[in-house]
Amino acid sequence: MPKQFPPEVRDRAVRMTLDRLSEYPSVYAACKALAPKLGVGPESLRRWVVQAQVDAGEKTGPSSDELEEIKRLRAEVRDLKESNEILKQASIFFARELDPRRR
Numbered sequence: 167m168p169k170q171f172p173p174e175v176r177d178r179a180v181r182m183t184l185d186r187l188s189e190y191p192s193v194y195a196a197c198k199a200l201a202p203k204l205g206v207g208p209e210s211l212r213r214w215v216v217q218a219q220v221d222a223g224e225k226t227g228p229s230s231d232e233l234e235e236i237k238r239l240r241a242e243v244r245d246l247k248e249s250n251e252i253l254k255q256a257s258i259f260f261a262r263e264l265d266p267r268r269r
Contacts, residue, residue, distance in 0.1 A: 183214075197211040
């Protein structure tokens with residue numbers, strides 16, 4: 167299971183990386199150099215930085231709010247599909263019970 171970092175740690179790591187981004191040729195290079203000092207994985211830091219840039223409008227892509235909404239809607243769709251399947255099975259069961267040919 168991936169390690170969970172508190173939001174304060176993530177925010178601090180992103181701020182530090184963004185402040186020093188001009189010292190490196192790319193976001194990846196900055197994250198690779200700074201991640202061990204911050205105690206996080208380079209790829210995790212890179213994803214956090216890119217998401218912060220998207221949220222700030224510096225890059226294109228879905229914002230954090232949009233990603234949360236997508237996650238919530240997917241869970242809702244999954245729950246509705248399960249409910250529909252249960253109702254479908256119940257209607258089949260009751261249709262058989264009410265069938266006059268079965269008596």
